[in-house]
Amino acid sequence: MSALRAITPREASIFACVTDALVAPEPVLPPVRETDAVLFFDDWLARSPVPNRIGLRALLYAFELSPLLTGGRTRLRRLDAAGRARWLHAIEHVRQPQVRLVCKLVKGAAQLAYYGDDGVLARCGYDADANLRRGRELRRAEGRP
Amino acid sequence: MTERLRADACVIGTGAGGAPVAKELAEGGMSVVMLEEGPGFTTDDFDARPRNMISRIYRDAGQVTTVGNVPIVLPLGRGVGGTTMINSGTCFRTPARVLEMWSERFGLDELNPGELDPYYSRVEREIGVSQVTPELAGNNAAVVKRGADALGWHGDYLFRNARGCVGSGVCAFGCPTSAKQHMGLTYVPRAVAAGATLRTDTKARRIVMRGGRARGVEADGLSVDCDHVVVACGSIYTPLFLRRQGLGLDSGELGRNLAIHPATGVRALFAEEIDMARGVPQSYYIDEFAGEGIMFEGAAGPPDYAAMSFPFAGERHRELMLRYKNIAQFGLMVSDSSRGFVRERFGHAEIRYDLNAEDTARFKRGVELLAELYWAAGAEVVYTPVEGVDELRDGELEPLRRRRVRPRDFTLMAFHPLGTARADARPDRGVVDAGLRLHGCQGVYVADGSVVPSSLGVNPQLTIMALSTRLGYSLLGKDVPLEEASRLRPGGLAGTA
Ligand SMILES: Cc1cc2nc3c(=O)[nH]c(=O)nc-3n(C[C@H](O)[C@H](O)[C@H](O)COP(=O)(O)OP(=O)(O)OC[C@H]3O[C@@H](n4cnc5c(N)ncnc54)[C@H](O)[C@@H]3O)c2cc1C
Ligand code: SF4
Secondary structure (H helix, E strand, C coil), X not given: CCCCCCCCHHHHHHHXXXXXXXXXXXXXXXXXXXXXXXXXXXXXXXXXXXXXXXXXXXXXXXHHHHHHHCCXXXXXXXXXXXXXXXXXXXXXXXXXXXXXXXXXXXXXXXXXXXXXXXXXXXXXXXXXXXXXXXXXXXXXXXXXX | CCEEEECCEEEECCCCCHHHHHHHHHHCCCCEEEECCCCCXXXXXXXXXXXXXXXXXXXXXXXXXXXXXXXXXXCCECCCCHHHHHXXXXXXXXXXXXXXXXXXXXXXXXXXXXXXXXXXXXXXXXXXXXXXXXXXXXXXXXXXXXXXXXXXXXEEECEEEECCCCCCCCHHXXXXXXXXXXXXXXXXXXXXXXXXXXXXXXXXXXXXXXXXXXXXXXXXXXXXXXXXXXXXXXXXXXXXXXXXXXXXXXXXXXXCCEECCEXXXXXXXXXXXCCCCCCCCCCEEECCCHHHCEEEEECCCCHHHHHHHCCXXXXXXXXXXXXXXXXXXXXXXXXXXXCEEEEEECCXXXXXXXXXXXXXXXXXXXXXXXXXXXXXXXXXXXXXXXXXXXEEECCCCHHHHHCCCCHHHECEEECCCECCCCECCCCCCCCECCCCEECCCECEEECCHHHCCCCCCCCCHHHHHHHHHHHHHHHHCCCCCCCCCCCCCCCCCCCCC
16 A cells, blocks of 8 residues: 555545445455555545545545444444444435435445446446557557547 | 747637637637647547546546535546547537527627528538437437337437547547547647647636736746737636636626536436447437426446446445446436536635526426336336435336425536626626627637526537637638538427427
8 A cells, every 4th residue: 555645544444444335345346455446546536636635535534433423332444244234324314415415425436436447347347448449449540649 | 937929819728619719710820829727638548447537637536516505516627628528529509599598688699590500510510520320329329219219209319529439438538539529639739730839737827918908828837928818718717717817807797607507317227238338428319308498318338437326335236236237327407597606715616506496396307207218118127316216116207206306316417517707798797798709808708618608408519619710710800611501400409499
């Protein structure tokens, strides 16, 4: 994790945990740690406007602590899979619409980060390299810019 | 050291608004400097991966969002070609009924179909507008067409600015085949070939005014002496740029009247293979309800793009993603009566926009109609963007109909910000006149989405390019060549009597 630019190793670990809960990978899909989801998230934050970066990093800590705030006994990263699933259900159904909106934002970021990994894309049936190759060949063959 | 250039005209921004006027002026014999805040991406920079492209070529890594009663993601391009680099390539002329309304409400009688026709024709030729073929449209369009045909709704294949498109499905993330004829592949290189100077990674900071007229532009590391300044920073940044230097304030309308064409998507599961990543993502439209301000257009893409827009999280989301190849998605766009505004807050653009009750009702109706269409096409499950009614089964529509919806119940995006420096013939009602001259100022013009005074109900790039081309000819003092009348008519809408 030494290559991280915008987040700390701890934040990276929280993001991986949140992503794991949000995408719930099963054997046909690789675990989050075998993808580049965290590295993408770091790079994405490095390219983000400063206020967004600060906000998203703060949100990670809020997520990490949220099980404690809702009466649980431990932080998000210490929950087992069933505990995370319960946590996910709880945050998806919180009453405050603002909180639900914030969750939607993080959900979108995590799902984009995970499903954009080449291995995951391939499992879903999309071969980005083949698409790119076809483009390059066409450009070469037809003299396109 | 600040570099100093001398030109007849300086064009700020190289998107749909800036590029055409720059090219026409350069080809017409003027010396032109183009300033672009973003980099000059080439097709080699596009990697056919939506996730990476959103982060690298979208402004603020794709995080531009409105604030208001429902947050709306508003993607913008930043680089040579502006937002055309990341758009879907759909081309519509301004509907005649919209031009009529502009004449009545904004005194823009000059902007009538007859006057604009040669400019549209010229633009359509320059960017290679043609209609998508059924073979390229993909299964995502095929199922929607099947549903529309079964219900007797009018629709057709879209017109697009693409040459040699092979349906690789990632137009909004940088076309990897150079088929999409965005400004960075067409107008900008043609302007340069005609002698224009292009400076990338160069943000314009201020227009130099003396004696009530423009004398130049100051930008990062560069100063341009010129008599004509065309501001084309797009609907979000043009009003902020002008306001910072006290220009365009007389009417009180600068930064106001923001229309965005808010949009959402409805998904459906089919037994047959759809594979949204194959075919032109935006290839078909249904305009049966255009008279109600509701337009349906294709919206598709590879799995990572789909993942962030699908409903659910956890296991249910995974199950859906594992059936990605069987899922169809179609977009619905509302011709909004809601209006927002932009202003600068702590050095950043704040985009305020509240969806009003009328538009909220339109969204509800639009989602119902798309669900009905998917049932008619043989869908097994329909997934809506309405919180609390994520999933419909067995042809049901009632849960949706019964649901009382609020703006925040929808997941929305918007792609067409317009109106923040609106054109109006009267200086006390608008920021520019019908010729795009800034009221009360000499030598300053605005040529981008911000001058479009209302929602169009259709995608705006052709409108913006035609107005920009018209400005070019007006500054040259020449008539646009009356080329053979175009065979194309990308614009006549059904349901808009
Ligand atoms: C995903 C997506 C899909 C779309 N699909 C379609 C479609 O299919 N059909 C359609 O008609 N429309 C579509 N649109 C909308 C269309 O692309 C835009 O309406 C159009 O490009 C707007 O043109 P513009 O000139 O106003 O702004 P832009 O094209 O955004 O150009 C503005 C340029 O100005 C630059 N700039 C800003 N400030 C400065 C400064 N101070 N100095 C120098 N440069 C500056 C920016 O970096 C940018 O490059 C889509 C938009 C999106 C986001
Ligand atoms: S469908 Fe593919 S080839 Fe065609 S314009 Fe879009 S990205 Fe380019």
